[in-house]
Amino acid sequence: MANTPSAIFTILSNDLLLSIAPYLHPKDISALSLTNKLINNLLTSAQGVYRHIDLSPEKKRFQDVEKLVSPTILSATRTLVLDFTLVAVAQLESIVHSSNITLLSIRGCKGIDERTLMAHFSPERSTKLKGVYYFTDPAPTTSRFVRKSATKFPNEWALVISNRRDVCFDTRLCRGSKHQIDEVGSTEPRISEIKLEGGCSGCGIYPTSKGLPNVLVAPAPLHSSTIRVACRGADGKPIADALRCEMCVRERWCEGCGKWWCESCAADKKRVTRPCLECGFQCGECIAAATLFCQSCKSGYCTTHNEGADDVKCEWCKASPAPRGASSTASNAFLTSAAISHYAMLRQTRPANTFVKSHAGASYRAGMGGGNFRNETIARRRALMNN
Ligand SMILES: [Zn+2]
Ligand SMILES: [Zn+2]
Ligand SMILES: [Zn+2]
Ligand SMILES: [Zn+2]
Ligand SMILES: [Zn+2]
Ligand SMILES: [Zn+2]
Known part of the structure; x- marks a missing residue:
């Protein structure tokens, strides 16, 4: 190496410096130039560091x-x-x-x-x-x-x-x-x-x-x-x-897994729905993966955003001493009507609580924020707000 012509050494070092320079902070480049005279010469002469x-x-x-x-x-x-x-x-x-x-x-x-x-x-x-x-x-x-x-x-x-x-x-x-x-x-x-x-x-x-x-x-x-x-x-x-844009892919793009359908495939059939406002529009698989059915009131709930719920009961039934009546409108009070029908459809295909942890469910949260329902009063207030 001692006999390597210095011109070649310079060219090689120059290339090396240029390829590492983008990874360095300007302060580090300045610090590096103070370490030795050769490097300093290289840095000051190198175009593009x-x-x-x-x-x-x-x-x-x-x-x-x-x-x-x-x-x-x-x-x-x-x-x-x-x-x-x-x-x-x-x-x-x-x-x-x-x-x-x-x-x-x-x-x-x-x-x-x-x-x-x-x-x-x-x-x-x-x-x-x-x-x-x-x-x-x-x-x-x-x-x-x-x-x-x-x-x-x-x-x-x-x-x-x-x-x-x-x-x-x-x-x-x-x-x-x-x-x-x-x-x-x-x-x-x-x-x-x-x-x-x-x-x-x-x-x-x-x-x-x-x-x-x-x-x-x-x-x-x-x-x-x-x-x-x-x-x-x-x-x-x-x-x-x-x-x-968001408007153009509405009802044909799943915010959970990214699956999408072209306009003609989505023309006569809704490919995604939004049972949970915070989850956004999702395909059937993503919804199924994030949905459990409350053993008390039998309604479905999103496991990502029903933070007060556990694997057995929805947050409402967990907070309230009495189960929500299956017939009363209050039973699904904090679900949208689209959600209620979607859950009803899901319940037919998945009778048991086969909970699959959603890979996508935790990765996004819309602005509303799932609250922990400490008591029935809070749950009722939310129910009123969403009606
Ligand atoms: Zn200007
Ligand atoms: Zn658009
Ligand atoms: Zn999906
Ligand atoms: Zn298509
Ligand atoms: Zn959700
Ligand atoms: Zn319940």
């Missing part, structure tokens, strides 16, 4: 990005990941309009006003940005790939995105038939929130993949800052026509 900067591990402390990265470093950066950091108004302004950054990831950032962000992407404002990650959930547990809390303006964003063809986002306009204009009119354009995985559970048809607008595949790639690479999935291909 600061190409990809990821500050998101700081998420727990919501640190100020300005204090972490100097303007000199930023001018050499092409991919900047700020997920879950605190982004100041002025900082966002300068990143969007006067930096060299191509790919910007600002998912779950504090300090970003959505209206202001949308205004930055109005057609008359110039930017070098080619891709912005804003909507996607970094750790999705269902095929809902856009975080529920990501945006309050799914329709307004659709307009921003359609007017800004030179910038890609991590979702695209829903191409579902509900938005196509016909005699009946159409629903407003809206961004996609759901990714239909695989093929239709009915006929097996797969979404097409030709001639679609670009969409970023999160997260930002480590070893390239080009939009072409950023829009390719793990399989090397762009995302097929599988992105839809």
Whole structure:
């Protein structure tokens, strides 16, 4: 090794540094450059050590990005990941309009006003940005790939995105038939929130993949800052026509396991129902897996959200000394009418309490929150609220 020409050594080290740099915090790169003269020379001469900067591990402390990265470093950066950091108004302004950054990831950032962000992407404002990650959930547990809390303006964003063809986002306009204009009119354009995985559970048809607008595949790639690479999935291909808004997949997509049915397979038959408001629309298998039948009142209950229930009794019967009468309307008071009929149907096929722990049941919770019913009074109050 002693005789290895130093030029080769430099090239090899350069490559090595460039491939590990995206994993390092800028502070670590600076620290590394102080360790020895050779490394220092390499780092200061290497083009691109600061190409990809990821500050998101700081998420727990919501640190100020300005204090972490100097303007000199930023001018050499092409991919900047700020997920879950605190982004100041002025900082966002300068990143969007006067930096060299191509790919910007600002998912779950504090300090970003959505209206202001949308205004930055109005057609008359110039930017070098080619891709912005804003909507996607970094750790999705269902095929809902856009975080529920990501945006309050799914329709307004659709307009921003359609007017800004030179910038890609991590979702695209829903191409579902509900938005196509016909005699009946159409629903407003809206961004996609759901990714239909695989093929239709009915006929097996797969979404097409030709001639679609670009969409970023999160997260930002480590070893390239080009939009072409950023829009390719793990399989090397762009995302097929599988992105839809919540309205377009209603009653044909299961929020539990992600199974879906194409529009013609769902045309004459509801494929999913919502017996538990908090579980959302689910297929029969997912509902069966999360449902038990109370041995006292014989009604069904969701084991994920009936927190006061046990394996034998529903939360109502457990809290109340007397069982709910099978005929009284109060017996199913906290279930929707769709739920009651669905449970009645299930009861015919599953007479015993064959409880299967739901793989999906625990992975999502809607905003209502299942309460523990400590006593009958609370149970009654909830019953009244839901009627
Ligand atoms: Zn602006
Ligand atoms: Zn189908
Ligand atoms: Zn739609
Ligand atoms: Zn399912
Ligand atoms: Zn539930
Ligand atoms: Zn009961």
